Amino acid sequence: MVLLFNISNGLIVGLFYALMALGLALILMLNNVVNFAHGGFMTLGAYVAFTVEQHFGFWAGLPVAPFVIGALGLFGERWLIRPLYKRPGHLYSLLLTFGFALILEDVSRSIWGAQGLPFAIPDALNSPLSDTYFFITGYNVFVVIVTAVAAGALFALLRFTRIGVRIRAGMTDLETVSALGVNIYGLRALNFGLGLFLAGLAGVMAAGRLGLDPTMGQGLILPAFVAIIVGGLGSLPGAILGGLLIGVAAGITSTYFASASDAVIYLIMGVVLIFMPRGLLGEEGIGE
């Protein structure tokens, strides 16, 4: 029972990792940027939802936060990331987003305080659905559904809409897409916003589960990196798979060897890199 409890816990945390990794991977694949500030934006999303909730309730905060964060991404990309595309190498965008990670954490801290805050979720979602399996709460099911819908919507967007098709094409060969007359600057800005939308969504849902804290993003960003590496570079489904895998693995480990539950994520990454250097679903030649 304890094991089942921890697995379900791990699964939920894994969904947060997956959502974060999905946004990061989108940005990585089209914008060629490792967005270190992803965690900072996630935290900001959680706090935005918190503030909105205090005035208008949970059901208002849930949709507002992702849109606010997504819009920030859209403008941030335009003014800060875009000037860096023409610089050689990837170091500068890395440093820039790293700087923003520090700034965002500090901003969250000075506005909302260093202390953790509780994030209220509606009673309807708060009760266990089963007496035996007490850990299957309405909120957990809700998280599963929202994540599945978000991921499903993303894949539908990428497959069936014109913009989505362009984003996917740009991930393979940006120059050709540009040569075909597509405004790749707009496309990249939009994609950055889309990635941050997912970060905002992850923020709201993680807040309902883990509470609010200025460093919550820091705790999720690196497992999201690992999810991408384990799942396979250049694969969006891989990011989800990787996130779930390490979430559950950490959950199982916490049953038997609690103090290693954080480290085990990185051990799994090491093992995967030894035996499957491209990750579980990675494509040939990416990042090599």
Added chain:
Amino acid sequence: MSGPSASSATLPRTAPASASRVAWLSRHRQSVIVWLLLIGAPLWMPLVGSYIQLGSQILVFALTAMALNILLGYTGVISFGEAAYFGLGAYGSGLFLKYVMPSTLLAVLAGVLLGGIAACLVGPLIMRRRGVYFAMTTIAFSQLFYFVAERWNGLTGGEDGLTGFQRQPIDFGFARITLEGAGFYYFALFFFALTAGVIAAILRSPLGHTWMAIRENVRRARYLGLRTDWYVWAAFAVAGTLAALGGSMEALLNNFASPQDLFFIVSGNFVIMVVLGGMGTFWGPLVGAAIFITAQDYLSSLTANWQSFVGVLFVVVVLAFPRGILGLRRGRKRA
């Protein structure tokens, strides 16, 4: 006058010895100034309102930033996980002093070995990655070591860090050096000089030339028949080993090792020191570390939000000084 070149033509013909000395000085002017400033620091630092412990702290970080410059500036790969090897060096030395033997020099060796071996082992797993993926993988592996340090309470003291060890005076038989104040500064300066010497020597060697080739054009280097992955591994191993030496100094300076030493934020700080001073310039990391540590020391006494200022520093450096302070002077582009 019929000197062989314009510069020697202006020198008196009768003094070839002093002429060559002048030429040597002008070629190495930057290094001479740096060494004079470093050796004289215990004298001049108090005069400008600073203190020598800050000087020691700058040396420790400068040493590590110079090690990182091997990767960022000379091999052209982005490591964002150097704090791991720095921190392992700190724990290696601290644990040795606490549990094995109260010998400062052997403790340094233990720290260097621990961090160096870890870097050697991680290297093969990351050396095939390129660009941002290399950065991501280095940072992710650094977190493995961070969590070991933070969670293995019984050995490492967990979140609170490792305490209960004390650097010991060094006894040569004929002389005894207490490592306090300026004494520790010169102890750290010795290892800093050792590091600078090792790096300078390697950069002049075929291995250093090979790193340069990888930085300049990795494809071309492969077409020459070079197995570039393994040279990246060598760079990672050397950088990690020297970073561990820096970490060992850090533990001895504070008589304390913290899991925060391994945290990825510290890795980012090392990167910004290198970029601020000038990637691929020999003294850039020292300049960057001096500015960063001084600013951090000043800001953290002034405001609780100093982390924002550090973040702003990152943004300003990226947007305004991408080549760094010494890189501006030289004007050679670096990727």
Added chain:
Amino acid sequence: MTMLRLDGVTKRFGSLVANQGISLSLEPREISAVIGPNGAGKTTLFHMITGFLPPTEGRIWFDGHDMTGVPAAARVAGGMVRTFQITEVFPEATVVENLRIGVETRLGLNARPWIPRSLRAEVSRRVEALMAMTGLTDRADNLVGELAHGDQRVVEVTLALSLEPKLLLLDEPTAGMAEHETESMVALIRRLHSERELTILFIEHDMSIVFGIAQRITVLDYGKVLASGTPAEIAADPRVQAAYLGGEA
């Protein structure tokens, strides 16, 4: 012993046939050219010879060894060295630094973190000799990326020479060059052949260069060998005139 021999080398990309059953051979100290209109499969053929692409069918022999499955880097070690259509050098290093890498690779020193003064002097001596041979001495301390295009190509050829090849493969050595640059490159290739007795195979589309240097010419068209022979034979061949020389006019 034959330096290079291709037996029925074929490359297919899906249903597209880039090269079909190509056979040719090159004797030591021979200088030979592959010509053909754009899209004739010259570069694909070059990539297969040098190990950048595996052939779909056929075998490639070099210096008495079957090289068909051998990776590019190992072919370099065996003495098969190429240059590239788009110049591949170390742009932000000086000419000396570029060539030093080649010399140190040739001497197998790359992994050494320290070398004695005598060995260092030997490396410098070889770099000086290389620069003297190709006329780069004046530009020794210039950054290669800041040199004129023609000089960059000379650096690339010299970098290839620093590996002391048995067979030198040049991929359009005069591409994008000004007229005077072309002339000096042609003179350099001739000199390498006559003085250094190198075996050289090159791709070129400038007919005057090919006929001026090559002892033997292979004409490709639509991925197949259309004709092969001495410059005189090729110039007289009606099929070549129809397919290539005529096509140009």
